[in-house]
Amino acid sequence: MSDFLSKFNKDNYDKLENEQKSSGGKNEPKSENIQEETKVEPAPSSSSNSENQTTQSRYYSNMAQRDADTGRSDEEVEVDPDYRRKKRRKQGIIIAGSVLAGILLFFIYYQMVHVKMEDFIGKPVSEARTWTTDNDLEMELTQEYSTEYEENQIISQSVSEKDKIRKGKKVQFVSSKGADPEDVIPLPDFSLLSQPDIENWIEENHAKNLKVVHEFSDSIKEGEFIRLEIRDSNITAEEYKRKDSAAVFLSKGEEVFAKDITVPDFSNKPKEEVEQWAKTNMIEMEYEEEDSTTVEANLIISQSVKAEEKIAKKDQMKVKVSLGKATIVPNFGELTPDEASEQAGLMLSVKQKFHSDVSYGKLISQSIEAGTKLMGQEETAVTVVYSLGRPYLRDYRGQLDGDLPRLFYEDYQSKGANVNYIVKYVDSPEIKGTIVGMSAFNQFINMTYTVEVQISRNDSASPISVPVPEEDMGEGE
Template sequence: MTNKKDFLSSLAEELEGEKKGVSNDDFDIYQAANKKGDELRSYKNLDYDFEQAKKTAPKAAPQPTKTVASEPVKRTAPTPTPAPAARKATLRDGKEPDSFQQEKLQKIEKKPFKLDPKLLVAGIIALLLTGAAIWYFVFAPKIPMPNFVGQTINDVGAWAKQNNIPTSNIIVNTEFSTEFDKDVIITQDKTAGSKIKDTTPLTFVASKGANPDDPIDFPDLMNMNYTEVKDWIETNKLSKTKINTQYNTIVEKDKVINFELKTGTESSFTRGSTLTINISKGAAPAGTVAVENFVGKTIAELEQWATSKKIVVEKTEAYSDTVEAGKIISQGIKVGESLEEGGKLPVVVSKGKAVKIPNFVGYTKEMLEVWAATPENKVTIIKKERYNAAAAGNVIEQSIKAGSAVDSGSVLELTISLYMPQLETNSRAWYGKDYLELVKWVDDANGKGANMAAGAWDGEEASDEYPTPGQIISYRCLDVNGNQLPHGANGCARPLPIDAKIAMKISNGPKTPKATPTPTPE
């Protein structure tokens, strides 16, 4: 018997095909009603003769129509159906359908959704306004860029700090300029008045001042006056050219007395050459003295001049690594200024190079010899020795405080460690010796800081071995509390501690009396 598919099976296959991506463009949605119940049927180019089916199908009571809605699908023009008499009712697979009940088909139309144009425009405007607000408050630059041209690098730094702009975002390049002074901004990469962020990189070009290596024409200074010299300096930005004014009875006021070119020559003069120009202030007022330049001169020269001008010299001394001893380092009144007769001229006189005293504590004998052999360390070293726990030969004290600067030839006392006092060199070193010899040894050690004590605290006894009164029979070494030291039979075999005590037992004569000689008969 041939298996036949009903419409529900066909519909299920078509729906499964839609899930798998099969196009349903040629399907229409219909209402179907029969006595078995409401069913939704769809047909796609079925070679099926509905008129013939109606004629052959048995009559059935009409069923109530039920409308089933579904989403609208794309529709195409239906394929023309051949005349009923010319075709036989078949399904697409060529099989005849099972029995048919009377069906009433009704096509469902669903109106497409339409969006209100006003609502669409309002939504777009709201979206644009929201985006603009986010951009303005989050991303838009807000810091106004000033015009820093003509201002200094410090002005840029202060502005950056005020606006929380990291200095790592600021690049300052430099170049020589005769128009702008040193550290003044020449150009900036951001236009003044524009807005920037605190993360925006900024680049500035600052002036290094005029190029010191630029050649400058050297004028006839001896025929120039003060105003001309000053204008020449300012026009050419001569940073190392200075003017000194001083009283002079020979050269008229505002004329050049002399000049001193310390670097280069007149033919090779540059902006960076060092030049000092002395200009006359004319004759000094009556009762006053024009101060001369004494820097680098000896104190004897200054005192001779001061005596002739009735000026009092106030001298202080200082160490100098560049000015030799006895010459003037500086003076308290500038050259050319006036000083009344009887006035005081303070000067600083060099004591020469200072000897800088290091911390000698811990120096070994070899280290001390190396330091003393250095030419600039010219001091007189006096050594004294003292018992101490430091290794023998090490410095333990110094008379001049570490870090001090002293004159050449100053006396420096250094205390050298002897280590601890050593009583014995062999186990019977002091047996049979007069006890006063041991007492003397202790006194000598105390003179070097041993702080020991010795005495015949173990008493006296007769001894045939040491028959001479005062001979040492035995001795012991004790600590400061009277306890016997642990090393050796008598505790004296090792270096003794500071404050040690030595107890002795001494002989008071022989134990066995000497026999009285028998007189020889006459």
């Protein structure tokens, strides 16, 4: 601008004016440019139209003065008639944009610091915990028993679904601990219920410790009730609580197995080998013992199912086990006591007893019947009893009374005769304690008999010298 004013003097002005005249006004600026130069953005104002007009008048006066000072007084100023309308429109757009931008910024900020609550009722606690952690919320969890919701499912929440909650805030949840285990739920008569009814009852009553167990049965149809077992035998069905362990057994019907087990040849095999095979293959094996002169004891003689045939699990099978060579018990009534003692293969015990009806030397009894086959050492023990006839009372005079208990036991009582004695002390020249008389002696008596024994009570008699046998004298020497 300073360069322009320095050049703008009288001579230059005249020269410029002549050039414009010669050019016919070709260099005259366009009205659009004039309009652009004259358009100056006034400061936004809320004044009335009269004030705006005054301001515009002053503005145009100043412009005219400026043009006069710069030699532009001859130029015309054109005013845009839509200026006000455009200006107001532009102002409205700016204001509306600012408001929308503010609202948008507030909305974005609100969305950043708030989160929309989801519905977790009936869902696992883990899902609610994960969601609160991911959304910067604090979870507060309490538990209570419920029959409506399963264990660890959400029962309620402090913030409703779709409500906004600020991040960092606390959300309270109540979760289910399941049904109360202390509740008493009397058990019905399961024998009157079908399998679906039993399973529905367990589900409806949340009896998780009551299990349904299926097992095979040869006598009860499939699906029918077999038995009820409560682990604690002191608890009755009417006192049953959810915490108590119990099982309802239902039948799976008869178990049918395929015949896919090959039977081996057990001939001359040990019994233990058969037992192990039967246990491994679940075969119901029956063992029958039999003596044999050709097969050793405890070895298999024969089997009911032939070798290489196929059988199924739980099929029945029989094998004969050898007891070895049998010992046949003889008829000891045909043998004398001496002959009986010589019988081989038997653990024989020969006894003799008094008998009022069986004559001397005859058999009274034998512990095992004649013709019986005996196997093994324990089974071959046989006791036979021969008769001594009627008891014979011996003469015990000259013996001492101290020997009487032994003599009567050995001679009579141990051999089945009930012979006793009574003592009577008498005056006698014999030494005290010597048997000097008997009411009976040297005669046959009944099986039950009592004899009187007379004993000397003379304690002043000289002792009787008892001769020493020659054999004893020889041993002393």
